[in-house]
Amino acid sequence: MENKIYISLKEIDAKALMAGEDEHAKISRDLPLRKWLYAWLLDPHIPGNLQKVVDKWIGMLIVVNLGVMLFEHVPAVYEPYKHWFHWFDIFSVAVFTVEYFVRFYLAPEDHEFQAKKFARLAYVSSPFAVIDFLAVAPFYLQAFIPVDLRVLRFLRLLRMLKLFRIVIPAYKQFVHDNAGRTFRQRVHAMVFVSPYGGKMQELFDGFIAVFVLVSVMAVVMESVHSVSYMLNLEFAILDAVAVGVFSLEYCMRMYSCVEEPGYKSAISGRVKQALVPSTIIDFLAILPFFLEVFLHHLLDLRFLRVFRLSRLLKLTRGNDATAILGRVIKREWPVISGAAFIMVLMVILTASLGYLFEHDAQPDKFENIPTSIYWAVVTLASVGYGDISPITGPGRFMTVVLAFIGIGIFAIPAALLSSAFSDELIKEREALKRELYEMMKDGKIDAEEVDIIRHEANRLHLSEEEVNALIAQIQAEMAEEKKFTQLPINKIAERPEFALEHYKSLLSQIRQLAMLTDAEKFKELAVENEALTPREMALWQQIQGHK
DSSP states (O other): OOOOOEEETTTOOHHHHHOSTTSOOOOOTTSOHHHHHHHHHTOTTSTTSSHHHHHHHHHHHHHHHHHHHHHTTOHHHHGGGHHHHHHHHHHHHHHHHHHHHHHHHHGGGSTTTTTSSSHHHHHHTSHHHHHHHHHHHHHHHHHHSOOOHHHHHHHHGGGGGGGHHHHHHHHHHHHHHTTTOOHHHHHHHHHSOOTTTHHHHHHHHHHHHHHHHHHHHHHHHHTSHHHHHHSHHHHHHHHHHHHHHHHHHHHHHHHHGGGSTTOOSTTHHHHHHHTSHHHHHHHHHHHHHHHHHHHTTTSOOGGGGGGGGGGGGGGGTTOHHHHHHHHHHHHHHHHHHHHHHHHHHHHHHHHHHHHHHHTTTOTTTSOSHHHHHHHHHHHHTTOOOSSSOOOSHHHHHHHHHHHHHHHHHHHHHHHHHHHHHHHHHHHHHHHHHHHHHHHHTTSEEEHHHHHHHHHHHHHTTOOHHHHHHHHHHHHHHHHHHHHHHTSOHHHHHHSHHHHHHHHHHHHHHHHHHHHHSOHHHHHHHHHHTTOSOHHHHHHHHHHHTOO
């Protein structure tokens, strides 16, 4: 049976709606120390405690450890800073050791071990505890047994196994949520946002984001000759691994996209997906690698390596800011294109005048009009690098005038975008207000509706005060509407604005009736009993959407 939790309209407030990950944990201070520590640090069933924070920072430390261990294999990097590497290793071991003993001490409170006779012994022999032990054992092992440094570094790679503490629970939940679904549907749940993805889909997106940042950083550092000389092999291996990861992600998206609404066709659906801007970005992220591999013997394609920076655009997938920017540009394109047209005219006119006044005095700098366009742009944009500047009187006077004009001309698109962004945010908030209004009509909100409102409020970066003000406004409007609907019809008719609102309300009710009733039986009864005139029947069909 579905578990419905309702919040009454009278009790609703922003705290009730937005209480989620930021909710303060309700943990009694009167608990015994061990229970209190477990509740705060490790209990996954208490919202608002530190369990997710602990897992997050431990996971980040593990990933940083992997990067540090990779750099230890580069003598040019390791030798000058080996004492820093040593202290970082001590810090990591200390953190992992504290984590291990904290979990050992709190094992009797853990839901997995508390029913066991010897809870701590059960914890020590559990797979996760073995992984935690192996993460720190090599460090202490070298204190008692002579261990070759290369072997020690290899054993420290076992720390990566600690990530399974995060991955395995997410995988189990993913398997449970996708039980009975096809392989393609599971792949879809992994790479596309859906109710079936859960934590596993979030980890997949995080993994891709980390690889994007690491690969882009590698491309940037590769342009530094001294660094590229030392890490040339490492950069090549990292790029190959990154391309493999991104290629796999691209194939998974193309394979499973037919599970998305609007992409159902096996061929046209995948072609449509391939033409989506985010998918094109995914393709461009791997294209330079394959072109260089297969065509290097025909053409010098080393210049394509710089296009690997396009991988950074992969981070824009699902980003609200880029989505809003796209909608704003599309909506304001007529005005923006008009401003751009004026800018182009001003640039060409300025370049022509600059050529006319300065060509004879500076033929090397104002050689022709296309060359003068560079000077015109930096002048109108009020940048003024100074590498090209007029020396004649008319040229300098024109530069002063154009610099002032340029402030206004180049400010137009920025002002338009700023205003459009504000308008778009207002529209989004009005949409949230309408959505809240529809949800609150029945006087209560269930848990699913709370999740929707919470997500939208977080997406629009609304504070609790703003959400409370929105709720208060809706409650006032609903009270006013209820008061209005209780007026007799003759009182409503006395005020045209009331009559208009009443008419709109009646139309809304008729539309709801048309959607909910059996259209065929309704028509049959209306025709047989002549209950409706032809004009009334035509109006009913028009409301239903029939011509």
